[in-house]
Amino acid sequence: MSALMQQKELAMSTDELLQAQVELYHHSFAFVKSLALKAATDLCIPDAIQHLGGAATLSDLAAETGIHPTKLSNLRRLMRVLTTSGVFSVTGDHAGAVYKLTRVSRLLVVDRAGGRTHLSPVVSAFVSPYPVTTLFSMREWFTDERAAAMSLFEVAHGCTLWEAAAMDGTAFNAAMAADSRFTMENLLRECGSVFETVRGSLVDVGGGHGAAAAAIARAFPHVKCTVLDLPHVVATAPTDDKLTFVGGDMFDNVPPADAVLLKWVLHDWQHEDCVKILRRCKEAIPARNVGGKVIIVDTVIGSAGSQQGIASKETEVLFDVFMMAADGVEREEHEWSKIFIEAGFTDYKITPTMGLRSIIELYP
Ligand SMILES: C[S@@+](CC[C@H](N)C(=O)[O-])C[C@H]1O[C@@H](n2cnc3c(N)ncnc32)[C@H](O)[C@@H]1O
Structure with missing residues (x-):
């Protein structure tokens, strides 16, 4: 197309120009x-x-x-x-x-009587200086030669997200626990059958302070629930007589159980790391015919298809760029599928929900 034709195509009336300016400022603000x-x-x-x-x-x-x-x-x-x-x-x-x-x-x-979950810790942690300042380094991260092998978080702060969380993870852990209480309460109500089929034991890998595992243990008292997380995270977890906490590294070993839960964990990691984590999970569970499965609670971009409203579509992709700040990724189904195949799994089933997260059941 010639430059003249392009110019003609882009020509806008005064009204259109002023409306475009409004839209531009709307995005900027x-x-x-x-x-x-x-x-x-x-x-x-x-x-x-x-x-x-x-x-x-x-x-x-x-x-x-x-x-x-x-x-x-x-x-x-x-x-x-x-x-x-x-x-x-x-x-x-x-x-x-x-x-x-x-x-x-x-x-x-905030429900002071403690009877209902609330999400204020999530807003406080998401809209906070760490993630917001990280995103200011995007231009440098995209273009700087020295940043080629670094995460956006490292370029912005000189350490990884997990190193920063080890120094002070109080707000982060509280946010994760709040999200887990809220999400699991709703998922157990809507998709309880996914958890009903767990035989006798479940390990919540990267389970933080155990809020998701606690919800499962309360709903299914016959399931023995273990929480695996980094030693400094489990050291500050509240005690819960229904849970066993294990300090360790999911890249090295996952304690054996009938089912593994990975809630909001794999979206923190790049493809190769997800494959490594899932291989450890596969080693921890029995065969499919005796109930072995991995349950992933994470976003599958576009999984709700045409049912999805604009707020939900936009939140998924905004969250993906937010996760860039943590060196993580929100994935579409084909990206998940590649990870599952490389990690040696044979089959999976996605159950979309009305919320941001889907449930993926993954079979060895
Ligand atoms: C985004 S948080 C999710 C926490 C929890 N699953 C939830 O949804 O509330 C990710 C968790 O993975 C843990 N984690 C990071 N690296 C880990 C590792 N190498 N081994 C075990 N846990 C790890 C973090 O400490 C953190 O608790």
Whole structure:
């Protein structure tokens, strides 16, 4: 195509140009949404609304959360972003505005009685300086010769994610445990049959503080659950008389069990490392005809197909670039399939869910 033809094709009316500018700025400011959500979470605004009976004015919110009265007009601006994006709802305007929770902010309410899970530790860990500053190094990582064999995280911080987590993993481990409690509660309700068929024992590999294994042990008391994670991680896990914690390295050895669970573990690793981990898992389980299987809880990009809404599609690919910061990958089915075949597995079954994660049952 000639330069002139290209120019003609790209020619836009004034309206189109101005609309394109809006869209460009909309994308540029997307980070403001995340940081506003983080601020509301840190200020415990969802808790305050809940505590105030489910509806609160700006002055109520300020009094409940310790926001200084001089900041009321700024709080209104913060809440305007969050109501526009559906995190809270609002009725009335100016001083009479009343804010309520939506189904999104309800997930951030901390249940002090401990009866319901909440996801505020996940927001606090995801929208935090480590992942955000890592993504600022993308240009250097893509182009710099010295960065060719390094992960994005190493280029940004001079150490691996796991070395950083070993120095201070408190927020990370709390976020993982919160996600596991929430996700497993829902998966066990929706896809319980996947776990029902586990015979007598299960090992949760890279199981962190054991929240996923604890949910399984509670739902299926006949299953003896073991959690394998790095020694410094299991050293800080809360004690649980239904779980056995083992400190070790999943690249060296996985304790034997009828089934292995890998929840949100393989998306942390590149292809070759996933193959190595799965080979260790395969050595740990019995043959398929006596119940051996690996259960993977992870994203399969596009698995829900045309059922998927735009928020879900966009979150999958955003998460993939987020995982780039941790040297990880979110995968499509064909990428998973290659890993499974190389690791020596013969068959697998994907069960998509309404959430971000699918369940993959993998058979030796
Ligand atoms: C993304 S977290 C997921 C934790 C947990 N499965 C969950 O979903 O809540 C990954 C876990 O893998 C663990 N991990 C990393 N390298 C490991 C290794 N070599 N051996 C065992 N666990 C490891 C980390 O300490 C961390 O707890």
